[in-house]
Amino acid sequence: MAKTARSKAGFADALDDESGPERTCAVTREKAPFEDLVRFVLGPDHEVVPDIKRKLPGRGVWVSLSRQCVAQAVKKQVFARGLKDKAVAAPDLPDLVDDLLRRDALQALSIANKAGLVTTGFVKVEKAIEAGDVGALLHARDGKADGKRKLGQALRRVYGPESKPEIGLFSTEEIDAALGRGHVVHAALGNGAATKVLLASCRRLAVYRGEKNTDGPAGGEDLTADETGPSRGQDGNAGDISSWDARTI
Known part of the structure; x- marks a missing residue:
């Protein structure tokens, strides 16, 4: 007792x-x-x-x-x-938490946009990568895998194997609403405090949802293993934020 x-x-x-x-x-x-x-x-x-x-x-x-x-x-x-x-x-409390985390991340995206850190459009994103001024890439979850693959390869050519984070948690509709623009499939996020806040918010959302594949755009079509290297999601640490140093969220 x-x-x-x-x-x-x-x-x-x-x-x-x-x-x-x-x-x-x-x-x-x-x-x-x-x-x-x-x-x-x-x-x-x-x-x-x-x-x-x-x-x-x-x-x-x-x-x-x-x-x-x-x-x-x-x-x-x-x-x-x-x-x-x-x-x-x-x-439905688990769904409510998911929705709040999602809204928090999209609000962070909107703030990054207002700070002038968001570049949209495939060609403009390519140029931003070539200029070496990218802190992360954003891909619409429902975007075509070919575009994600090409931009991912371009990112790794400039920044090396570890590259920069790629976010694939949101639909085109969600991204459009956050940015106030139409049909955004790909976006480059410049280096800045607002981008860091966005990445932290996206990681919390992805961990909460139990996203396992940290080498493919989470919630979207995965990049193939021979293009991205071995998956970092196989060690069971995907739910631990401290282990989230992977390229893609």
């Missing part, structure tokens, strides 16, 4: 502690950098609210950055225990 009480107390203390660089997942009980987790707080009417910006006031519960872990948190009703109050977690 005493051991159980100590265990519960330790769990509660871990949830309460929001200082330092690490947090404890309420599902796995494992510690991880806060960037690798999603924070949840209690909103109006006792509903569980995702706090992806980690800025909302109040007591927080942290869950690993994984759709499966969030679904488990809902199923096991960990929020009520962690928040020490009646907490209503909607069954």
Whole structure:
């Protein structure tokens, strides 16, 4: 009985502690950098609210950055225990987190565009690559594989085997809405702070979704292995943000 009480107390203390660089997942009980987790707080009417910006006031519960872990948190009703109050977690909470992460990444893309860091159009993207002024490439998920392949090869010719990140998480419609332009399939992102923010947001979204192939545009048609080298997604670390140094998101 005493051991159980100590265990519960330790769990509660871990949830309460929001200082330092690490947090404890309420599902796995494992510690991880806060960037690798999603924070949840209690909103109006006792509903569980995702706090992806980690800025909302109040007591927080942290869950690993994984759709499966969030679904488990809902199923096991960990929020009520962690928040020490009646907490209503909607069954579609995993979908809500995905949508918020997606919107956050698209907002970051819009900000990068306003900062003058986005170049669109196949030919203009090629020229930007040749000029050596590219921090990342963006491909529409529903774009043709041939265009992605050609631009990827051009990127590696200039920057070498490790190259630069390529993002393939969004549809043409989503990219068009974020940029306020029509039918954008490919875009080059210039070097700058806004591009770094975009890449961080995209990595969080890809990790949450459990994207395994880090050598092909995530959510789009993969590049073939003989063009990209061995896959980095085979070691089981795709869900760990710290391991996301691959070319493509």
